[in-house]
Amino acid sequence: MFDSLSDRLQGIFSGLKSKGRLTEQDIDSAMREIRMALLEADVNFKVVKSFIRSAKERCLTAEVMDSLTPAQNVIKVVLDELTRLLGENDAKLTLSSRIPNVIMLVGLQGSGKTTAAAKLAYLLKGKGHSPLLVACDVYRPAAADQLQTLGDEMGVKVYRGDGQDPVKIASEGVRFAIDNLRDVVIVDTAGRLHVDEDMMAEAEAIKEAVTPDEILMVVDAMTGQDVVNVAQAFAERVEFDGVIMSKMDGDARGGGALSLKQVTGKPIKFISAGEKPDSLEEFHPDRMAKRILG
Ligand code: GDP
Numbered sequence: 077m078f079d080s081l082s083d084r085l086q087g088i089f090s091g092l093k094s095k096g097r098l099t100e101q102d103i104d105s106a107m108r109e110i111r112m113a114l115l116e117a118d119v120n121f122k123v124v125k126s127f128i129r130s131a132k133e134r135c136l137t138a139e140v141m142d143s144l145t146p147a148q149n150v151i152k153v154v155l156d157e158l159t160r161l162l163g164e165n166d167a168k169l170t171l172s173s174r175i176p177n178v179i180m181l182v183g184l185q186g187s188g189k190t191t192a193a194a195k196l197a198y199l200l201k202g203k204g205h206s207p208l209l210v211a212c213d214v215y216r217p218a219a220a221d222q223l224q225t226l227g228d229e230m231g232v233k234v235y236r237g238d239g240q241d242p243v244k245i246a247s248e249g250v251r252f253a254i255d256n257l258r259d260v261v262i263v264d265t266a267g268r269l270h271v272d273e274d275m276m277a278e279a280e281a282i283k284e285a286v287t288p289d290e291i292l293m294v295v296d297a298m299t300g301q302d303v304v305n306v307a308q309a310f311a312e313r314v315e316f317d318g319v320i321m322s323k324m325d326g327d328a329r330g331g332g333a334l335s336l337k338q339v340t341g342k343p344i345k346f347i348s349a350g351e352k353p354d355s356l357e358e359f360h361p362d363r364m365a366k367r368i369l370g
Pocket residue numbers: 183184185186187188189190191192267322323324325326348349350351
């Protein structure tokens with residue numbers, strides 16, 4: 077996903093490394109190139125602006141400029157700033173002592189919610205939990221079947237309920253988990269093509285009925301900067317705790333993922349990169365920043 081940004085940054089850094097001592101002008105021109113590289117990677121304009129301002133200020137200190145390896149220090153500054161952009165510290169899934177914990181997934185249709193719900197169940201199962209998937213997308217007829225198929229593949233029980241009331245299914249799902257000794261309930265909700273009133277009202281009603289310990293919004297990394305707009309629109313109505321960024325294996329330029337935390341204040345907690353059960357990973361800002369810098 078970040079291949080072309082990585083290539084650009086590596087090119088800029090190898091130019092700096094070949095110089096030995098650096099002048100203010102060298103820093104200026106490197107920052108200009110980094111700015112271009114970030115904008116071309118589709119990073120939000122305001123985010124780029126503050127990134128460059130802060131990186132430049134830190135690079136122009138005596139500590140960097142007068143050091144024996146100024147280029148290495150510039151790279152270190154960029155790495156730090158990139159890590160900060162991505163969220164600095166790991167934003168972990170917070171499970172409480174309540175049994176069952178309830179995790180609710182929200183997001184637009186096609187964002188990868190159902191897939192992420194199943195993969196999250198698989199990940200939690202691997203950590204010794206006993207998850208239950210609850211199919212609350214009653215509008216897309218194939219959604220419950222899809223969740224069932226994924227659940228069967230991963231050896232995770234799926235609660236489907238009957239009827240067309242997602243709030244009732246969610247509540248019944250929690251009751252089912254209590255009766256069947258499941259310690260984490262993952263509620264897959266319905267998405268719409270756009271953030272709209274019906275979707276928000278339904279998400280709020282489910283939230284009220286099952287009081288989730290964690291609400292995760294699934295966003296599709298392939299939608300570029302729109303990721304940020306969708307997350308922001310959502311955050312204004314339904315308070316969520318973090319983001320699962322899906323389709324990180326695609327060839328999008330990655331700017332949405334890089335802008336999200338700064339613009340919306342919501343941390344990325346998981347990334348999903350593929351269709352396999354184990355392709356959901358906890359997100360580590362420092363590792364991702366290192367990967368981007370190559
Ligand atoms: P939902 O409508 O939000 O529940 O979305 P789905 O879970 O049905 O996903 C929509 C499509 O995206 C499906 O074809 C999934 O197989 C695909 N998908 C989901 N996550 C990923 C991912 O991380 N990588 C790739 N390549 N495809 C994904």
